[in-house]
Amino acid sequence: MPRPSRGPKPPRSPLAPPASFVWTRRIVLTLLGIFTFLPLWVMVSGSLKPLKDVQAAWSWIPANLTLRPYVDIWSTVPLGHYFVNSLVVSSCSTAISVVIAILAAYAVSRHRFPGRQLFSVTVLSTQMFPGILFLLPLFLIYVNIGTATGVQLDGSWLGLIVTYLTFTLPFSIWMLVGYFDSIPRELDEAAKVDGNGPIGALVRVIVPAALPGIVTVAVYSFMTAWGEVLFASVMTDDSTRTLAVGLRNYASQNDVYWNQIMAASLVVSVPVVVAFLLLQRYLVAGLTAGSVK
Amino acid sequence: MRRAGLPYLLLLPAVLFELLVHVVPMLTGIYMSFKHLTEFFIRNWSAAPAAGIDNYRFALDFNGAIGRQLLQSFWTTCAFTVLTVGLSWLLGTGAAVLMQDPFRGRGLLRTYFLVPYALPAYTAAITWEFMFQRDTGLVNTLLVHDLHLFPTAPFWLIGGNSFWALLITAVWRTWPFAFLVVTAGLQNIPGDLYEAAALDGAGTWQRIRSITLPQLRSVNQVLVLVLFLWNFNDFNTPYTLFGNVPPPQANLISVQIYDTSFQNWNFGSGSAMSVLLLLFLLVVTAVYLLLTNRRGKADA
Numbered sequence: 001m002p003r004p005s006r007g008p009k010p011p012r013s014p015l016a017p018p019a020s021f022v023w024t025r026r027i028v029l030t031l032l033g034i035f036t037f038l039p040l041w042v043m044v045s046g047s048l049k050p051l052k053d054v055q056a057a058w059s060w061i062p063a064n065l066t067l068r069p070y071v072d073i074w075s076t077v078p079l080g081h082y083f084v085n086s087l088v089v090s091s092c093s094t095a096i097s098v099v100i101a102i103l104a105a106y107a108v109s110r111h112r113f114p115g116r117q118l119f120s121v122t123v124l125s126t127q128m129f130p131g132i133l134f135l136l137p138l139f140l141i142y143v144n145i146g147t148a149t150g151v152q153l154d155g156s157w158l159g160l161i162v163t164y165l166t167f168t169l170p171f172s173i174w175m176l177v178g179y180f181d182s183i184p185r186e187l188d189e190a191a192k193v194d195g196n197g198p199i200g201a202l203v204r205v206i207v208p209a210a211l212p213g214i215v216t217v218a219v220y221s222f223m224t225a226w227g228e229v230l231f232a233s234v235m236t237d238d239s240t241r242t243l244a245v246g247l248r249n250y251a252s253q254n255d256v257y258w259n260q261i262m263a264a265s266l267v268v269s270v271p272v273v274v275a276f277l278l279l280q281r282y283l284v285a286g287l288t289a290g291s292v293k
Numbered sequence: 294m295r296r297a298g299l300p301y302l303l304l305l306p307a308v309l310f311e312l313l314v315h316v317v318p319m320l321t322g323i324y325m326s327f328k329h330l331t332e333f334f335i336r337n338w339s340a341a342p343a344a345g346i347d348n349y350r351f352a353l354d355f356n357g358a359i360g361r362q363l364l365q366s367f368w369t370t371c372a373f374t375v376l377t378v379g380l381s382w383l384l385g386t387g388a389a390v391l392m393q394d395p396f397r398g399r400g401l402l403r404t405y406f407l408v409p410y411a412l413p414a415y416t417a418a419i420t421w422e423f424m425f426q427r428d429t430g431l432v433n434t435l436l437v438h439d440l441h442l443f444p445t446a447p448f449w450l451i452g453g454n455s456f457w458a459l460l461i462t463a464v465w466r467t468w469p470f471a472f473l474v475v476t477a478g479l480q481n482i483p484g485d486l487y488e489a490a491a492l493d494g495a496g497t498w499q500r501i502r503s504i505t506l507p508q509l510r511s512v513n514q515v516l517v518l519v520l521f522l523w524n525f526n527d528f529n530t531p532y533t534l535f536g537n538v539p540p541p542q543a544n545l546i547s548v549q550i551y552d553t554s555f556q557n558w559n560f561g562s563g564s565a566m567s568v569l570l571l572l573f574l575l576v577v578t579a580v581y582l583l584l585t586n587r588r589g590k591a592d593a
Contacts, residue, residue: 017394017497018496018497018498020498021391021497021498024391025391025392025396028387028388028391029388029391029392029402032384032388032406033402033405033406035465036405036406036408036409036465036469038424038431039409039417039420039421039424039465040408042420042423042424042431043416043420046423054429055429056429057428057429057434057438058429058430058431058433058434059434060434099306100306100307100310101307103303103304103306103307104303104304104306104307106303107299107300107301107303107304108304111299111300111303113297113300113301115301116300119304119308122311123307123311126311126315126316127522128522128571128574128575128578129315129319129571130525130526130547130567130570130571130574131526131528131547132526132528132547132550132551132554132563132567132570133318133319133322133564133567133568133570133571134314134315134318134319134322135551135554136322136325136554136560136563136564136567137317137318137319137321137322137325137564138314138318140321140325140560141317141318141321162310162313162314163314165310166310166311166313166314166315169307169310169311173307198299223411223413226413227413227414227415227529228529229414229415229528229529229532229533230528230529230532230547230551233532234555243413243415244413244415244529247415247416247419248533248536258423258426258429261419261423262420262423265416265419265420266416268413268416269411269412269413269416272411272412272413273408273411273412276407276410276411277404277407277408277411280403280404280407280473283473284473284476284477284480285477
């Protein structure tokens with residue numbers, strides 16, 4: 001996004017916007033800013049209060065500040081354990097999903113073959129299925145695969161990884177096709193002249209050129225897996241519990257440790273929020289590329 | 294010879310996983326919906342007795358307990374979805390359009406508005422759950438103590454108010470996505486359209502009405518559909534906010550089906566309800582695409 005250099009010259013409209021527009025903008029954006037701010041403030045300030053303060057009526061400014069909740073979260077429930085589970089499941093499903101999406105998007109973008117249209121339509125339409133519809137059968141299929149082959153999928157990392165990697169495939173493929181289409185064919189030809197096969201061209205030319213899109217897709221996949229609740233609540237047991245389900249355990253103690261819940265929420269949110277905000281520029285560019293098609 | 298097979302080879306992993314996780318389970322789900330599938334048959338579900346259309350009859354028998362609950366949660370979900378999608382679209386489009394022209398701090402504000410969308414759904418919902426606590430939450434402090442809007446502190450997570458609690462939580466998380474998509478869409482509007490309008494002497498509001506909004510039509514067509522499908526199927530927000538037993542006024546259909554299946558161990562009924570839900574979504578999507586495409590063509 002090119003920023004205008006210093007000075008009063010607006011780049012698009014030669015006319016300054018009318019006062020009615022400027023005031024509407026100020027009021028609407030201020031209200032939205034407050035709406036956005038309230039929960040974020042509750043999270044931050046709540047996590048810094050002692051337990052007796054979060055059990056009393058809400059106070060906007062903490063009277064007593066403490067970092068205890070950040071220490072205690074790790075022992076009240078096995079948060080570290082949940083963290084590792086979430087990290088393993090989300091990383092693996094993201095890595096596999098991105099590779100699969102790159103291959104599929106390359107096929108759709110660079111090859112004309114019978115069934116191409118059918119593939120695109122089918123993959124996109126699976127987005128419409130309610131999760132609850134295939135949760136039950138998938139659970140039973142995993143149980144039965146376990147009984148038949150000994151490969152345990154229900155309650156294991158593997159089952160969740162396989163499930164999550166498909167959640168973002170349609171979006172990832174769709175978005176990468178948009179990206180790949182915007183890469184000039186001449187680059188493929190040049191790679192071919194250099195003695196590369198189709199896979200060589202993909203790895204040496206297309207993937208580097210589409211890196212922003214690939215990173216965006218990876219972050220999106222990671223966020224989806226990191227935040228998923230429905231399948232995690234059914235397909236994990238005590239040893240594979242992910243954060244999404246594990247955080248509920250703070251609420252089922254004798255006391256509801258709201259200060260620790262806020263601290264834990266903040267700790268598990270920071271990695272994905274930071275990654276997302278750093279990459280949002282690419283996400284906007286990627287959505288633009290995807291919708292051009 | 295090898296060349297012709299290559300695209301299929303590249304697609305193979307994607308197809309295999311889609312088959313395993315989406316297509317086969319969906320077909321299995323349809324099959325299961327015609328079975329009396331209870332906890333006794335989980336490890337050997339092909340032995341479950343056939344049910345014919347019993348599961349569907351129970352689900353659609355609105356005089357029975359199951360059907361009545363399902364119908365109520367269906368209407369609740371409809372109201373919830375319409376309001377969430379409408380509000381999120383309005384806020385997202387409004388903010389994106391108001392922020393189209395550069396001003397000081399725009400980049401920072403854009404990033405800030407995206408934070409709720411970047412947060413994992415469950416942490417956002419947990420935080421709202423804390424805010425909606427009757428005696429210790431921010432919402433009642435604000436409404437009762439600071440603004441004196443209520444004489445006594447209302448309950449937010451049980452009873453009729455729970456619907457509004459759910460709606461506010463969902464809108465807080467959803468509108469930034471609409472904002473993100475519309476912001477991206479705005480960058481595709483050719484700049485010379487605005488230049489031509491400026492030459493014609495069109496003001497800011499006029500340009501928004503006659504150029505920006507019509508140009509966003511194709512983006513909006515996809516955006517509204519996606520928002521509709523996501524919110525109609527939403528499970529994360531209500532489940533995190535209310536747990537296993539949501540108040541009836543905020544009982545979304547996903548949670549209702551989940552309870553039927555996993556709390557009451559009645560997989561047959563749960564599957565029948567899921568199939569009905571899918572059929573409903575298919576019909577709505579088809580009608581929506583038909584209507585919006587036709588209107589788009591008529592206008593062109």
